[in-house]
Amino acid sequence: MTIRAWEMRYGVIVPDRSKGGHRLYSQQNIEDLLWLKKQLDVHGRSISQAAQSLKRQKNSKPIEQTQDTNLPQTEEFTLREELNRQLYELDAEKTHSILDRAFHTFSLQFVMHRLIAPFMVEVGDLWEAGKVSIAQEHFMSAIITQRISHYFRMFAHNSLYPKTVVLCPAGEHHQIGALMFSMFLRRHGIDVVFLGANTPVGGLDSLITDSGVERVVVSVGMEEAIQSANELIRKIHPLNEKLRFFVGGRNSNDPKIDSRYIKVGHYDADWEEVISRYWQVSKIRGQVNDYIG
Numbered sequence: 266m267t268i269r270a271w272e273m274r275y276g277v278i279v280p281d282r283s284k285g286g287h288r289l290y291s292q293q294n295i296e297d298l299l300w301l302k303k304q305l306d307v308h309g310r311s312i313s314q315a316a317q318s319l320k321r322q323k324n325s326k327p328i329e330q331t332q333d334t335n336l337p338q339t340e341e342f343t344l345r346e347e348l349n350r351q352l353y354e355l356d357a358e359k360t361h362s363i364l365d366r367a368f369h370t371f372s373l374q375f376v377m378h379r380l381i382a383p384f385m386v387e388v389g390d391l392w393e394a395g396k397v398s399i400a401q402e403h404f405m406s407a408i409i410t411q412r413i414s415h416y417f418r419m420f421a422h423n424s425l426y427p428k429t430v431v432l433c434p435a436g437e438h439h440q441i442g443a444l445m446f447s448m449f450l451r452r453h454g455i456d457v458v459f460l461g462a463n464t465p466v467g468g469l470d471s472l473i474t475d476s477g478v479e480r481v482v483v484s485v486g487m488e489e490a491i492q493s494a495n496e497l498i499r500k501i502h503p504l505n506e507k508l509r510f511f512v513g514g515r516n517s518n519d520p521k522i523d524s525r526y527i528k529v530g531h532y533d534a535d536w537e538e539v540i541s542r543y544w545q546v547s548k549i550r551g552q553v554n555d556y557i558g
């Protein structure tokens with residue numbers, strides 16, 4: 266009865282029907298049900314929170330095709346559950362080894378978009394529901410920031426690409442999304458200066474004009490940060506009309522955002538398109554290969 270109620274009310278488990286109208290549960294349906302049950306029993310979440318998380322996971326857009334697509338989806342769930350447990354055990358070593366496993370099993374993009382991003386959203390849900398403290402959330406954010414930053418240094422950059430500054434404007438403390446986009450640029454060989462959270466406009470002008478920066482990327486998660494993102498473009502844009510400005514993040518579609526910003530979507534596929542268009546990655550890569558070849 267409970268399963269049917271979950272199906273009716275939350276629409277997350279939708280079994281096929283036999284000709285006679287009986288429900289036919291697939292292996293995936295069963296795994297989803299077990300996952301939901303675990304969220305309730307082990308993590309003390311409500312069915313509506315767990316169902317929302319499951320829907321979000323299922324609705325997340327497919328990312329670039331990698332070897333990952335052949336791997337069992339259950340490993341992704343297991344890793345996320347193990348990370349979830351670390352919110353309560355707060356064991357840094359174990360958390361790092363879970364992330365080690367994730368990075369060894371899946372590609373960097375996959376770990377960032379399919380594991381870390383949805384997991385952090387879950388952390389936010391739990392925090393909002395009073396089930397996770399700010400200290401637990403900080404613990405996870407700090408470890409994840411360290412891990413992404415660690416990979417950041419491993420990619421060489423190519424000076425033919427436009428040098429890029431990535432920052433969160435004043436009042437914006439959420440920096441993991443900006444770091445993920447920086448990582449993505451860096452992986453494509455772009456020289457990124459990552460300034461991180463809560464960057465005031467004062468002093469940026471000299472950095473941007475004196476160091477050959479050609480692209481400025483801003484992350485706007487909080488509505489309150491829109492004003493500082495707009496102040497930034499108002500002050501910096503007139504210094505060099507050739508500079509291009511980009512905006513991403515949860516509130517980047519807000520109509521209050523200065524229209525000179527080029528909007529970048531949330532997903533990997535959008536990012537690919539933007540960098541090939543505005544950083545001309547494939548074009549320059551061709552030139553480099555021609556040169557080397």
Ligand code: B12
Pocket residue numbers: 378381382385386387388389390392393402403406410436437438439440441442443445446462482483484485486487488511512513514515529530531532
């Ligand atoms: C971690 C966290 C924090 C940490 C951030 C640590 C850090 N170093 O980054 C700290 C403790 C600082 C924090 C503070 C606050 N937080 Co907080 N936080 C979160 C949490 C749990 C996760 C954020 C995160 O990292 N998500 C994962 C990343 C990958 O997702 P993302 O940032 O959305 O990025 C994705 C896209 O948006 C996009 N993206 C993001 N930036 C960019 C940039 C570019 C250029 C591009 C292309 C794409 C892009 O790409 C990413 C992948 O898809 C969220 C929950 C949630 N739903 O996200 C709440 C959440 C965002 N926080 C919230 C709140 C309310 C706060 C506080 C006000 C709490 C308080 N009372 O103090 C403060 C505000 C601080 C501020 N002024 O910015 C709310 C925001 C609600 C709202 N109004 O929008 C959320 C949604 C929690 C909730 N459920 O209520 N938070």
